[in-house]
Amino acid sequence: MLEKQNWKSKLAHSFKNIKDLYLYLGWPLSDNINDVASKYPIFIPLSLATKIKEEGPEGILAKEFLPSHLESDRDFNSFGLIDPIGDKSYLKAPQLIHRYYSRALFTPTSICPVHCRYCFRKNELSATEDIFQNDFEKTLQYLKDHAEISEVIFTGGDPLTLSNEKIEFYLNSFEKIKSIKHIRFHTRYPIILPERIDTGFIEMMSRFSEIFKTMSIAIHSNHLNEFDESNSNVIKLLATTNVQLLGQTVLIRGINDSENALIELFEKFIELKIRPYYLHHPDRVHGAMHFYLPIARGRLIYQGLRQKLPGWAIPQYVIDIPEGHGKTPAYNPEDYQYSGKLISKDGRIVDLKEPDLFV
Numbered sequence: 001m002l003e004k005q006n007w008k009s010k011l012a013h014s015f016k017n018i019k020d021l022y023l024y025l026g027w028p029l030s031d032n033i034n035d036v037a038s039k040y041p042i043f044i045p046l047s048l049a050t051k052i053k054e055e056g057p058e059g060i061l062a063k064e065f066l067p068s069h070l071e072s073d074r075d076f077n078s079f080g081l082i083d084p085i086g087d088k089s090y091l092k093a094p095q096l097i098h099r100y101y102s103r104a105l106f107t108p109t110s111i112c113p114v115h116c117r118y119c120f121r122k123n124e125l126s127a128t129e130d131i132f133q134n135d136f137e138k139t140l141q142y143l144k145d146h147a148e149i150s151e152v153i154f155t156g157g158d159p160l161t162l163s164n165e166k167i168e169f170y171l172n173s174f175e176k177i178k179s180i181k182h183i184r185f186h187t188r189y190p191i192i193l194p195e196r197i198d199t200g201f202i203e204m205m206s207r208f209s210e211i212f213k214t215m216s217i218a219i220h221s222n223h224l225n226e227f228d229e230s231n232s233n234v235i236k237l238l239a240t241t242n243v244q245l246l247g248q249t250v251l252i253r254g255i256n257d258s259e260n261a262l263i264e265l266f267e268k269f270i271e272l273k274i275r276p277y278y279l280h281h282p283d284r285v286h287g288a289m290h291f292y293l294p295i296a297r298g299r300l301i302y303q304g305l306r307q308k309l310p311g312w313a314i315p316q317y318v319i320d321i322p323e324g325h326g327k328t329p330a331y332n333p334e335d336y337q338y339s340g341k342l343i344s345k346d347g348r349i350v351d352l353k354e355p356d357l358f359v
């Protein structure tokens with residue numbers, strides 16, 4: 001019970017007010033940053049704010065989690081999209097996005113343990129959005145009617161915001177649908193608020209890993225500086241279960257857009273028994289276009305990873321083609337230069353011009 005109160009109370013006492021945060025950091029707050037935060041609010045647990053403070057205003061963590069005046073830059077953001085990956089057109093049942101044949105995304109919460117400034121849902125992280133509206137009986141019915149769906153992927157928001165009891169309720173419900181064999185969680189909690197990975201959660205994951213064919217946790221992390229003793233220890237504990245640990249990383253300008261930064265990160269993943277799974281090219285997010293980099297640059301960085309890391313330590317470098325075309329490899333072995341075309345999941349050639357500003 002103590003553990004439970006601990007992470008919930010830490011979450012509840014996160015910084016949500018920009019003035020309080022800057023007072024704590026002891027850094028000057030400009031009118032511009034104040035304005036940006038009124039459009040794109042902050043959400044930062046105290047433990048993370050402490051790490052941001054220690055690293056300083058030019059640190060990696062400050063860039064990932066503090067507002068920037070570039071979020072309201074008109075030139076950059078004229079290329080940004082509100083729903084950059086086109087999820088809404090695949091919302092087939094309440095909280096269920098069915099875009100890929102055998103997998104469905106389940107979005108039971110809009111709440112995250114932190115607001116990442118580059119987030120692809122930056123403009124949609126609100127409980128009032130369509131993708132978060134709940135009618136679980138209809139969700140279950142859709143899953144029963146679509147036996148091709150063998151994997152349910154808990155996402156959001158961050159699904160570990162739910163209590164253990166709620167997660168257990170969902171898992172028990174999915175277990176009754178025989179076609180569902182795999183469960184995956186996409187989360188930032190192990191890195192941002194490791195207290196969330198409490199004894200009850202670990203026991204529950206272990207138990208359900210005996211019931212489903214695979215239980216996976218895809219841990220979202222972008223830079224070595226996000227790790228410390230506390231989150232490393234929690235991940236080591238998770239690695240003692242039968243749950244498969246995957247790493248997902250967003251390639252972000254100014255954060256990790258170098259071979260060295262990514263190699264250090266993936267070596268840390270390997271040390272903690274996290275398999276690097278996805279390296280996402282940044283989405284074209286309105287309010288986050290300053291994090292974007294050209295595909296040709298991403299390809300050159302990825303080529304460096306291919307030279308220096310063993311194949312099993314290299315994630316797939318993928319890009320989500322806007323307007324719902326889905327994920328596709330971003331690495332093109334024919335040329336590092338980008339032709340302006342990509343092959344979508346269903347084999348179509350899709351035109352996707354890069355804005356001149358970024359080439």
Ligand code: SF4
Pocket residue numbers: 112113114115116118119120121122156157158188220
């Ligand atoms: S945890 Fe994920 S969904 Fe939440 S703000 Fe960060 S990137 Fe967005």
